Amino acid sequence: MKGTIGRFGIFALAAGLLTGGALANVLANEDVVQSSEDERVTAESLAPSADGDGEVELALTGATEATSEVPQIEAASEVTTAELGTELEQREVTSDPLFMNYYAIFYGPALKGTSAYQPTPSGEQDLNRPILLKNFMTLGYNLSEQVILAGTAYWTWNPVLGQKMTMQDPYVRLGYDGLIRTDHLNLYADMRVHFPISSVSRQNDMLAAFQSYQALSYTVGDGPLTLLLFGSERTNVFGKRGYGNDLELYLGPSINVRLSRKLALTVLYEMQVNHEFGQKAFSFYSEPSDLEPGVSWEISPNLSINPYLNLYPGSKMTLSSSSIGMLMSWTLL
Numbered sequence: 001m002k003g004t005i006g007r008f009g010i011f012a013l014a015a016g017l018l019t020g021g022a023l024a025n026v027l028a029n030e031d032v033v034q035s036s037e038d039e040r041v042t043a044e045s046l047a048p049s050a051d052g053d054g055e056v057e058l059a060l061t062g063a064t065e066a067t068s069e070v071p072q073i074e075a076a077s078e079v080t081t082a083e084l085g086t087e088l089e090q091r092e093v094t095s096d097p098l099f100m101n102y103y104a105i106f107y108g109p110a111l112k113g114t115s116a117y118q119p120t121p122s123g124e125q126d127l128n129r130p131i132l133l134k135n136f137m138t139l140g141y142n143l144s145e146q147v148i149l150a151g152t153a154y155w156t157w158n159p160v161l162g163q164k165m166t167m168q169d170p171y172v173r174l175g176y177d178g179l180i181r182t183d184h185l186n187l188y189a190d191m192r193v194h195f196p197i198s199s200v201s202r203q204n205d206m207l208a209a210f211q212s213y214q215a216l217s218y219t220v221g222d223g224p225l226t227l228l229l230f231g232s233e234r235t236n237v238f239g240k241r242g243y244g245n246d247l248e249l250y251l252g253p254s255i256n257v258r259l260s261r262k263l264a265l266t267v268l269y270e271m272q273v274n275h276e277f278g279q280k281a282f283s284f285y286s287e288p289s290d291l292e293p294g295v296s297w298e299i300s301p302n303l304s305i306n307p308y309l310n311l312y313p314g315s316k317m318t319l320s321s322s323s324i325g326m327l328m329s330w331t332l333l
Helices: 006-018 023-027 082-094 201-202
Strands: 098-110 117-120 125-130 131-142 145-156 166-167 169-179 185-194 206-219 225-238 244-256 261-274 284-286 292-301 303-310 322-332
Touching: 169 206, 261 303
Parallel strands: 098 117
Antiparallel strands: 098 131, 098 322, 117 125, 131 145, 145 166, 145 169, 169 185, 185 206, 206 225, 225 244, 244 261, 261 284, 261 292, 292 303, 303 322
């Protein structure tokens, strides 16, 4: 279930904590949370993850095109988290209200063998999910110390099977950092509007998409431990020929342990349930939950990476079912 939202969120938060920025600032870089929007595949909802992703990033689900041209459904949370963290941190060190960030999520192959595809929870090749790089470019403006307005362009690149670059649905968000804030606790929340202009969204007869994203963080005392909880709720509006999920609910608890000024251990657990357009009101299906242990490394004040493993605890965990992934955050302005 690779969720973009949770992954980006935990990455952004880790980056902010490593650089000493306020936790609220770390959460404000919310592009990480947009996961769902990235991979809307029929066979794969929210793999997440972006998360993906069932793939997320946060998220947050958006329709995107898979190499196989099969409509895909993905989790709505992957991207928001990481991006939010960066934006919030940036506000601590600069008075410039304008910011620009680039985020990327790499969905790699299994740890065992060589393949052009990502693995399934059972350790097989998922032919609907080739190796993928999700890209998010965000331009935003700090309306005040707590209010953020930003727009994000989103595209994917398959570096295998002949290579393929596909534009995805862009979105705008209005965020509020510090909705609840104490010395150790912070709540960030935003509302997002996704514009279904991609070929897959038009093929699925999607008319509009609306999403709400939340990032709650709690630092335990003055120590290195931070507890996080990412949530996303996304509704997609379809026409008469609609196909896909009309409701996606994502939850991603995580832990961040700071090892030094530039290094931190991160662990994210992702869960997501979806409702498919046209089905009975309370007929939901769940994505495979995944566990993502990783390391966040601040290479420079403007560049951070977060390599991680993607594990499926609900199935027998093997090298064939476990895969590698990585987040990258680059502050351009």
